Amino acid sequence: MNEFFLITEHFSILKQINPGFWVILAGLICTLLPIGHARKAFVIAAPIFAGLLIFQLYDVNSTEHLGGVLQFGPVELTTLRIDELSVVWGYLFCLAGVINGIFALHEKCRITDSSALVYTGAAIAGVLAGDMVTLFVMWELTAISSVFLIWKGGDHAYAAGIRYLAIHVLSGVMLLAGAVLHAQANGGDFMFNDIGLDSPGGWLMLLAMGIKVGFPGLHMWMQDAYPKASITGTVILASFTTKFAVYALARGFAGADILIWIGAIMTCFPVFFAVVENDLRRVLAFSLNNQLGFMVCGIGIGTSLALNGVVGQVFVHVIFKGLLFMSIGAVMYRTGTAKASELGGLFRSMPFTTVACLIGAGSIAAFPMLAAFVTKAMILAAAVEEHLYIPFLMMLFASAGVMEHSGIKVPHFTFFAHDSGRRVKEAPWNMLLAMGIASFLCFYLAWPWGGYQNLYALMPYPMEYAYKPYTWDHVVFQMQLLFAAIFAFTLLKRFKLYPAERRAEILDADWMYRRMGLNVAIWGSAMWDRLSVHTSRIRTRTLSNVGRRLYQTFSPAGAASEATPSGLAAVLTAGLLFVVLMLGYFAR
Structure with missing residues (x-):
């Protein structure tokens, strides 16, 4: 371990990179590794490496460690913050990643290994994020990477995975919108500290976190998706998503x-x-x-x-x-x-x-x-x-x-x-x-x-x-x-x-959403069809009337032709001549 610390001292860049990013990178590399002991060792070693980095970077005698500061115009992002609150979640997620990796050693699925590592890394990076933009990116990445663990559960898991992904992406969009509103109210500061409920942005972020942590009425995605995931997928899912949201609530509210x-x-x-x-x-x-x-x-x-x-x-x-x-x-x-x-x-x-x-x-x-x-x-x-x-x-x-x-x-x-x-x-x-x-x-x-x-x-x-x-x-x-x-x-x-x-599935509050959503969709489709029919009739009738009026006016037997000797062609020629004269006049 001392040799590890000596090596990291010589590479100061490690102090600027969020340890969770290395686990995400390991997950991407896993997609290229063949099935075997090397890939499984990678799955277990990556969270251990991240945990050692956190231990090395965090100084108990210091308030916090900040790193990875990026400047995008007026917006400053701090992609790494390790303090007395985030360090606990960092250690915990690394530990959970190791245990989950051991539990899944028997599996020979490249998708499971890769998505589990990316999911673990996103959770670690999320709780170690110092700004709300990095938090949002990791918030969404946890959803996108974890849905593959649900889809590995079989045919019945596909629809549950789609619902899971939809509600978590919605949660992320609300989180970003709330972060932007909160930053605007605080002089453009995107640091993730205490948020409070004094602004619309705070309420929007609270609701976004409430979806992910399972507030009453917003909780059904857990009972819908977790039991349908793969055997190892359920274990991994239970470790990160909701606890990530608990961290966000503890930090902000x-x-x-x-x-x-x-x-x-x-x-x-x-x-x-x-x-x-x-x-x-x-x-x-x-x-x-x-x-x-x-x-x-x-x-x-x-x-x-x-x-x-x-x-x-x-x-x-x-x-x-x-x-x-x-x-x-x-x-x-x-x-x-x-x-x-x-x-x-x-x-x-x-x-x-x-x-x-x-x-x-x-x-x-x-x-x-x-x-x-x-x-x-x-x-x-x-x-x-x-x-x-x-x-x-x-x-x-x-x-x-x-x-x-x-x-x-x-x-x-x-x-x-x-x-x-x-x-x-x-x-x-x-x-x-x-x-x-x-x-x-x-x-x-x-x-x-x-x-x-x-x-x-x-x-x-x-x-x-x-x-x-x-x-x-x-x-x-x-x-x-x-x-x-x-x-x-x-x-x-x-x-x-x-x-x-x-041998039955107990319906939860999602029954109302699904039933209500189905009925609304059916009603909306019927209303759209009726509206399309009426719109088509009005459009056809209007175009027919306009065409008839134009014909009655400009046709050789029309009203305009009675006053002009050359009918429609003469009218068009006169109109074009008038346009040319006007352009020549204003061009002088």
Whole structure:
């Protein structure tokens, strides 16, 4: 590692280039490399290289590192900024890129490897961008590169990919429009700092970020696209897009009160859909939206404790949510399905995957000694400190809900429940290795004897006091909440009141958009046809009348011919002569 640092010291240009650009370049090179170990090594080495660059460039004793300044007329762009906030996302995305690369080692698809690297690099470059134009470019590049991971899911994924691409491109256009309006209101400054909601540009940027993070009513693209992506594609998608948007919200809108209520609603409504959903990847997509709600609510609270809780929750969430998607992906790889109604009893043939799924489930439910236990409570504590009791109760309900659908339902119906009779091989070694790394991190980052303190050391904001998660009150309260959720699930199952797993797709709010959009399109097409018919009739009638009038006037038997001896030819000749005389007169 010392040799690496010596090399980078001799190449000062590295200090001016956003580390994410190198990962994007690696993704483009991957399109040229043949299938083999070299390309797979490239996929894993690129995010490691980016992480080492970030470590080398960031000085903890300095406020921030700026680089890559470009001047376009009056507009100055800062393509690289590493500070106490962006560095956490930079490290996290590099780590996620390595784990995802290991999980996908068995795949021999050039498109998957290339698009995954470009997508990872765009996310890294986006969170390390210092200006809003670079942010916009990376915002759109994440959408364009990631859609190929959805299309690799099969025939049914094409339409979902088109919808995904359309809504994310729309989000990017709104982001750029908001950035331009905001810059105009601030003397042409495109630096990406606190935006606020004092101008139309701020509201437009908030809405653009809300689409990408999944605000209520704008969230359906997750449940639509993620379950239809390829097995590795879903894992990769869950790591970057929404967390990129969380970073943008934390950078631009920390302390915006409206986010408190938006986030609180986000935590609650997915619970009801996840309970009745049959597709387990779709269940995890709903729980993804639920967890994002905690982050959005914490950003809205805006205190140091809340924002540190958001950063910590983002960090552990990428790991345990990726672990859950990896475990279900491994099951789907071996069985060909992720439907709860078609699974069960797999703990007999996939024991290691079962353990990994249980660790991920315990982490998302915030069991003591597992990841979210040391982060989610910071957001809840911040809500209580600010006397936000209704949002606190909503998040408390959502915490019990996520325990039910992701902590219990996913592992229960996948590996236990009724025996489906499936006897399959354990997951491939690379999948098990990736799940093993994520499982270890779920324990380590919550370890009471030093592990969680290393996580807290990454927090960007100083806290008024050192938060201590392992207090007697916190442990007992959390265990009471979790066991209450377990008891409720057991009771409902015992008396057959729990919703049955049905072979059906649960419609979300996108039903209104799709149905309304279809009806509007049909109505618009019919109206256009009717308008075209009427326009054609009017045009034909008008031209016919004009032609008839001209004929009646200038034909040899017309009115003009009665006064002139040579009919239409004479009239035209006289007209041309008049024009020539006028031109000659004004030309003198």
